[in-house]
Ligand SMILES: Nc1ncnc2c1ncn2[C@@H]1O[C@H](COP(=O)(O)OP(=O)(O)O)[C@@H](O)[C@H]1O
């Protein structure tokens with residue numbers, strides 16, 4: 001029986017430059033995150049399993065997807081929740097075929113764990129701390145032995161690139177299990193936080209194409225910058241327990257762009273929003289409307305806060321467009 005310690009890393013000593021070159025190519029597909037990419041890549045190339053910790057929308061899936069695609073191995077994604085049983089992780093014999101053919105290896109439908117083991121993929125368990133103890137135990141066994149035994153199927157050995165990668169939001173403590181020390185002891189840990197404003201603008205521009213000439217340049221740039229500024233402000237607001245990730249900024253920019261098109265707004269205007277400046281007011285109004293759509297469900301208030309998500313957004317909007325207009329200048 002092999003153990004994790006003996007698992008072949010993704011590199012061989014005959015090609016020491018390989019990881020560095022792969023690192024370079026993967027870096028081109030991810031905005032920023034150089035350090036996190038180095039750490040995740042080093043851990044998986046060393047044959048280790050990892051827990052990625054960070055709030056939603058902080059590039060965890062993006063990093064893994066980029067690495068898995070570069071290595072041409074599957075990224076098998078599952079959600080950690082009460083439904084994730086050991087039986088679901090492993091798979092099952094197709095009941096209709098069992099009636100006709102009896103238990104055959106051919107009529108076994110691989111679950112995500114078996115698929116990742118056979119194909120040498122990353123088994124990526126989102127919300128790892130919501131998985132049941134039974135599911136965690138099944139995973140830990142597969143990680144330690146690189147082999148599982150399934151009733152009526154026999155033993156399945158993991159291909160060398162099989163890895164288990166969990167992700168979790170460290171601020172998420174409703175309905176989650178505190179992972180035991182023995183679980184933590186089997187994982188390496190990489191923690192991620194929000195990126196800076198410039199990186200978030202680059203991400204929103206990349207994902208929305210709003211600065212690629214689809215809309216007037218000044219409008220596209222303003223939409224991206226304002227969406228990022230308002231979204232980031234939700235993370236700083238005193239009544240907010242968890243603000244929105246860059247996902248909210250992407251949606252805000254896209255919804256606002258549609259509103260501007262419907263309302264025939266071609267330019268964002270500049271400076272403080274005033275009653276006299278009709279163009280600036282109409283643009284800013286559309287951004288506020290879009291913020292309601294994109295962000296109100298994504299911000300989680302402190303339990304005791306005597307306010308609503310909509311009121312918080314209005315406050316943030318006022319600060320950005322009226323009280324502190326310098327912050328509303330693009331760039
Ligand atoms: N560093 C980044 N580079 C490019 N896109 C990113 C980056 N970080 C986040 N995104 C984009 O933001 C969204 C959320 O990122 P994701 O990786 O799915 O977050 P997580 O898995 O941490 O919840 C996706 O649409 C993704 O494309």
Ligand SMILES: [Mg+2]
Pocket residue numbers: 057060061062126
């Ligand atoms: Mg994700």
